[in-house]
Amino acid sequence: MNQNLPQELDRESLNQLSKEELVEIIIEQSKVIRKLQKIIYELQQEIERLKVSRDLDSSNSSKPPSGDIHKKSENKKVPPQEESNQPKKKPGGQPGHQGKTRKGFGRVDRYEILRPTECACCGQKAFAHTAVKVKKQSVAQLVERPIEIVEYQRHTCQCECCAHQWWYFLENPEVPPDNNQAERSLRLAVTKRKVSGGSRSMERFQHTANLLTVVQTCRRQGRSVIDFFAQALIAGSNNYQSSPSLLPQY
Structure with missing residues (x-):
C-alpha cells in the first residue's frame, strides 16, 4: 500500500484519493478481515472443544480416574455458615454401621x-x-x-x-542406646554413591562396601588405614604371613 496515505482515513481524505488507491486500500482491508475471521473461527472451535472436555470424566469417557481429582476440586464449596451447622464426621465406621470382619474356619485340624x-x-x-x-x-x-x-x-x-x-546398654554404659554412630559411619558410603552414581555390578558394589568397612573400622579403632592396607598387601603376596585383623585387641 502507498506509504504516503494518511494513517486515519476520513471522508475528506478518501475523496482526495484516486480510484487505484481506493482499490488498493479495499484489498488490504479485505485481507485483514479474512485473517481476523480465521482467528475468530479457530477461537470458537477451541471454546467448543474445552466445553466438551470440561464435562468429560472417567464415568462417561476413556479418561483415567486421576483426572477426576481436578474436577472435584472445582466443585462449589459449602459456605462457612452452612458447613458450621453440619456435624463433623469422625473417620472410620459411623454409628449404626454394621462392621464386617473375616470369620475363621471354625476348626483347626x-x-x-x-x-x-x-x-x-x-x-x-x-x-x-x-x-x-x-x-x-x-x-x-x-x-x-x-x-x-x-x-x-x-x-x-x-x-x-x-x-x-535390646537392653544391652543398661549393663554396659559404653554401648550407646541408639544407632546414631552407625548412621554416621554410613555417611561416607552414601556420599560416594551420590557422587559416583553407584557401582555397575554387584561384585564391584561388594568390593566398595568391603573397602569402606575397613576405612570406617580403622577410624573407630584409631588405626592408620594406609598401614592396614599395606600390611594386607604384604600378607597377600607372602603366603607365610598372616593377614591383619579388624577385630579389636583387648
Whole structure:
C-alpha cells in the first residue's frame, strides 16, 4: 500500500484519493478481515472443544480416574455458615454401621509350632522355653480329607546367650542406646554413591562396601588405614604371613 496515505482515513481524505488507491486500500482491508475471521473461527472451535472436555470424566469417557481429582476440586464449596451447622464426621465406621470382619474356619485340624532356630544377633541356637510372643495364622490347604485346617503358631523366644541385645546398654554404659554412630559411619558410603552414581555390578558394589568397612573400622579403632592396607598387601603376596585383623585387641 502507498506509504504516503494518511494513517486515519476520513471522508475528506478518501475523496482526495484516486480510484487505484481506493482499490488498493479495499484489498488490504479485505485481507485483514479474512485473517481476523480465521482467528475468530479457530477461537470458537477451541471454546467448543474445552466445553466438551470440561464435562468429560472417567464415568462417561476413556479418561483415567486421576483426572477426576481436578474436577472435584472445582466443585462449589459449602459456605462457612452452612458447613458450621453440619456435624463433623469422625473417620472410620459411623454409628449404626454394621462392621464386617473375616470369620475363621471354625476348626483347626493340626497345629504347627514354629520356633526360632538361630539367634539373628549372636548366631547361637539356645532359646528360652517360654515364648515372648506367639503369632497365629490359619492356612487352609488341600489334602486327602480334602481340606485340612492348620494353625501355625510362630513363637518369638528370647536368646539365652545375648537376650536379643535390646537392653544391652543398661549393663554396659559404653554401648550407646541408639544407632546414631552407625548412621554416621554410613555417611561416607552414601556420599560416594551420590557422587559416583553407584557401582555397575554387584561384585564391584561388594568390593566398595568391603573397602569402606575397613576405612570406617580403622577410624573407630584409631588405626592408620594406609598401614592396614599395606600390611594386607604384604600378607597377600607372602603366603607365610598372616593377614591383619579388624577385630579389636583387648
